[in-house]
Amino acid sequence: MNFSGTARLRAALDSFSDSEADVANWILSDPRRILPLSMAEVAEACNVSDTTVLRCARRAGFAGYTELKLAVAQDAVSDSEIIQGEVTAEDDAASVVRKVFAASAQALQDTQVLLQAQAVDTVAKRLETATAVSIAGVGMSSLVAQALYQRLARLGIRADAPQDSQLQAMHASMLGKGDLLFVISRTGVTRDILTIARKARESGVTVVCISGNSRSPLALESDIVLVAASGGFQSEPMASLVAMLALVDAVLVRFAQQHPDQARSFDSRFAQAIVPKSL
Numbered sequence: 001m002n003f004s005g006t007a008r009l010r011a012a013l014d015s016f017s018d019s020e021a022d023v024a025n026w027i028l029s030d031p032r033r034i035l036p037l038s039m040a041e042v043a044e045a046c047n048v049s050d051t052t053v054l055r056c057a058r059r060a061g062f063a064g065y066t067e068l069k070l071a072v073a074q075d076a077v078s079d080s081e082i083i084q085g086e087v088t089a090e091d092d093a094a095s096v097v098r099k100v101f102a103a104s105a106q107a108l109q110d111t112q113v114l115l116q117a118q119a120v121d122t123v124a125k126r127l128e129t130a131t132a133v134s135i136a137g138v139g140m141s142s143l144v145a146q147a148l149y150q151r152l153a154r155l156g157i158r159a160d161a162p163q164d165s166q167l168q169a170m171h172a173s174m175l176g177k178g179d180l181l182f183v184i185s186r187t188g189v190t191r192d193i194l195t196i197a198r199k200a201r202e203s204g205v206t207v208v209c210i211s212g213n214s215r216s217p218l219a220l221e222s223d224i225v226l227v228a229a230s231g232g233f234q235s236e237p238m239a240s241l242v243a244m245l246a247l248v249d250a251v252l253v254r255f256a257q258q259h260p261d262q263a264r265s266f267d268s269r270f271a272q273a274i275v276p277k278s279l
Contacts, residue, residue, distance in 0.1 A: 005062075005071030006031055007110035011229045012060040014187050014213040019048045020056040031072045039065040059215065100238075103230075107239035108246055110229030114214075115247070119224055124255040126206050126224075127152075130180035133159035136168040136196050137184030140237055144184050144210065144244045151252045155259075156266035165192045172196045177204030185209075186228070186240050188216020197221045210247055212240045226251075 009024045016024055026046045027034050034042060042065075043050045057068040087099050127133070133152065137145035142163055149161035160171050169192070172181055183197045188211040198221045201207050209222035212230055219225045228243035256263035 004075050004110065004113045005068055005073075006075050007113045007229055008060045008062070008071070009056075010110055011114055011212065011214055011227050013230070014189075015059055015215045016056060017052075019046075019052045020059060022046050023048060023053050023056040024060070027072065031075055034069055034072055061214070103239040104242045107229050107243040111227065111243040111246060114227045114229060115250070119226060120250050120254050123208055123224055123226070123251045124258060126180050126208070127157060127251075127255050128259070130178065130206070132175055132179040133157060133182070134168075134171045134175055134179070135159060135161035135182045135184070136165075136172060136193055137161075137182075138165055138168075138190060138192060140241055141184040141186060141190075141193075141244070144241065144248060145182070147245055148182060148184075148248045148252075151248065154263075154267050154270050155252060155256060156262050157255075168192070169196050169199075172200045172205070173203075175200055175203060175205045179205050180208065181205050182208050182210065183218060183222065184211070184244065185216075185218050186212045186230075186237065186244070188213040188218035190218070194218050194221060210244050212243075 006028060009028055013021060013024060023042065023046045026042075037045070039050050039053050043053045046053070054065055057063075057065050060068065062068040062071065087096055091099070135145045135148055137143075145161045146163070149159055152159045162168050162171055175181055181197065181200045183193050185193045188194075188209070194217050197207050197209070197218055201221055201223070206224070207222040208224045208226065209219050210226045210228060211219055212228050213219060214225055214227045226247045228240050228247055230237075230240040230243070
């Protein structure tokens with residue numbers, strides 16, 4: 001499957017060294033200008049070595065510079081890139097709104113490009129066979145964890161999603177072979193979540209990672225990785241959150257599609273349960 005060059009670069013930003021990030025950001029600021037340039041010319045423009053440009057390409061998942069340039073070229077002719085930019089002090093409210101929404105739209109588009117449908121299918125099937133499901137995430141990622149927990153409940157899937165990191169570790173320690181653990185982290189480098197994932201996997205638990213970094217330590221400790229791209233500017237955490245929620249939605253809609261009677265039954269029961277709390 002051919003992935004968007006710019007989408008891959010954005011998804012890998014957290015894993016780059018400073019000099020590699022300089023190359024990636026230089027390309028992302030105007031992808032078309034890379035097209036006529038050799039690797040040496042890009043290195044000169046970014047004031048880095050040729051090797052740094054090559055490492056940037058490889059860390060983003062390309063075989064080399066040529067493959068990266070070809071992927072970026074496909075982006076350039078597809079009109080798929082959303083025009084956006086950094087929010088500046090001179091921007092009026094309308095410009096700020098446009099740029100923030102563009103960042104979220106870009107994150108969703110990039111996430112769709114990077115996503116492998118087979119991974120969504122695999123997670124949906126693991127939900128069907130898992131004897132226990134646990135969810136771990138801290139900070140803003142805990143918002144995604146709670147959304148996933150509520151959606152699972154509405155599908156009749158029992159899960160737990162404690163917000164305290166120590167409780168997350170305790171609950172994960174009780175999982176075993178055949179169970180499922182979701183670990184959610186935008187950066188993929190949160191120490192507590194990484195420890196939970198590593199210990200769970202050692203116990204034979206299937207670990208599903210939802211993260212913005214496909215090459216992070218957390219991703220490497222996981223069996224299945226769902227990558228949520230960011231929008232690439234100041235609102236990156238929120239844009240990434242939107243993308244992670246979309247990944248959750250895709251997995252659970254797929255499960256509901258495969259188990260329509262179960263989905264309708266439990267959704268109806270939950271709807272009836274909250275009716276007395278409505279005005």
